[in-house]
Amino acid sequence: MNHLSGKIPPSLTSLNFLSFLNVSYNNLEGPIPKGTQLQSFDVSAFEGNPKLCGAPLRNVCPLMHRNSQDMENEPQLSWVHTSVVLGFIIGLGGFCGPLMLKRCGDAYFQFLNNVQDRLCAMRKVRA
Incomplete structure (x- = not known):
């Protein structure tokens, strides 16, 4: 247990050299970022984070309103x-x-x- 909290950064999906990751039993929340690396890890690497959802976990992410930071990153029609x-x-x-x-x-x-x-x-x- 590392006492990590918050969301898993989406930038972890770009680490193609990452072969092992264990963030189990922390206070992580939100969806696991989609990418080939993170979905390939075993479910045990993410267990103990009840607010974490998405593949490879069985917890399906609820449809949430996008936060303002996500909205800022999207191109907007002026x-x-x-x-x-x-x-x-x-x-x-x-x-x-x-x-x-x-x-x-x-x-x-x-x-x-x-x-x-x-x-x-x-x-x-x-x-």
Whole structure:
């Protein structure tokens, strides 16, 4: 007994050279991190920790709310990205929507031709 408490750090799963681990009879809690190393150890390496759950133990982890630290590590969709995508979709719909309607499509192409003519004329005046 080492008087360990808290959760098992997920970084232990990256220790591929770890061939033996015994954390039995401590005060560990939460899920055992998923990784090839920790699930390969015998159940006796984790016994005596009643709040510990997950493979290789028979204790199934209850569905818990994710803590704020886990939420911080996940990439989040920002409002800027959302508004850019939404603006692109609305702009594309505003351009392609009238083209799908035959009557409006002809008028729309005529409008774009007029805009192009005006821009070319403005460019020639400046040059």
